[in-house]
Amino acid sequence: MRSLAIGHDGALWVGGNFYSYNGASSRPIVKLVGGTSAYDIWVQTQFTAAEITAGDADADEDPDGDGMINLAEMAMGTSPTVANSDPVFAISKNGGVTLHNTGGQNYLQITLDKTSLEKGAWFLAQFSSDLQIWSPASPTPAANASYEVIENSATNFIVRDKTPISTSAPRFGRVMVKLPE
Secondary structure, three states, X not given: OOEEEEOOOOOEEEEOOEXXXXXXXXXXXXXXXXXXXXXXXXXXXXXXXXXHHHOOOOOOOOXXXXXXXXXXXXXXXXXXXXXXXXXXXXXXXXXEEEEEEEOOEEEEEEEEEOOOOOOOOEEEEEEEOOOOOOEOOOOOOOOOOOEEEEEEOOOEEEEEEOOOEEOOEOOEEEEEEEOOO
C-alpha cells in the first residue's frame, strides 16, 4: 500500500502498488469507505428537487443544451442550467496543448490549470493518431502505456503522450472527466 487519503466528503481512499499471488501488479485508486460524493453535494446546490426527480441532474444529462454534460459542468465550474456561449477551454500561460521535445522527438503535452475547477472529479486523458481510435480505451487517473502523468495535483493536470509526433504521424489529445469510483 502506498497511501491513504480522506476526501472532503469523509470518504477514505487508498492507492498504491498492489501485487497478486502470481506477481501481477496494479495501481488502482480505491474508495474504501463512502461519504457523500462531491457530485451529489454539487447537485443539491445547482438543481431544484423537481429537476433532480425528473433526471435533469444525472451526471450524463445536458439540461441547458450547451453540449456539456452535468459532470463536465461541475468539473469546469459552469452552470448546468444556463447555456455557456464562451469556450471553457482556452490556451493560456497556465494551460493548453504544447509540444515537449525530448531526445529530438516532439511529444504532445496537455496542461489543464485546475485552480478554478471544482474538486471531486477525475481528469483523464486519451491520445489518438486518427481521431477514431483513442488510447487508452478505458483511461484511469494513473500513468499507463499511452501517456505519462507529469503532474496531477490540486492546481495542475499535465499529461504527455508517449508516441512522438512526426510530419507523417499526427497526434491528437483530449481530456475526459469521470466521477471517482
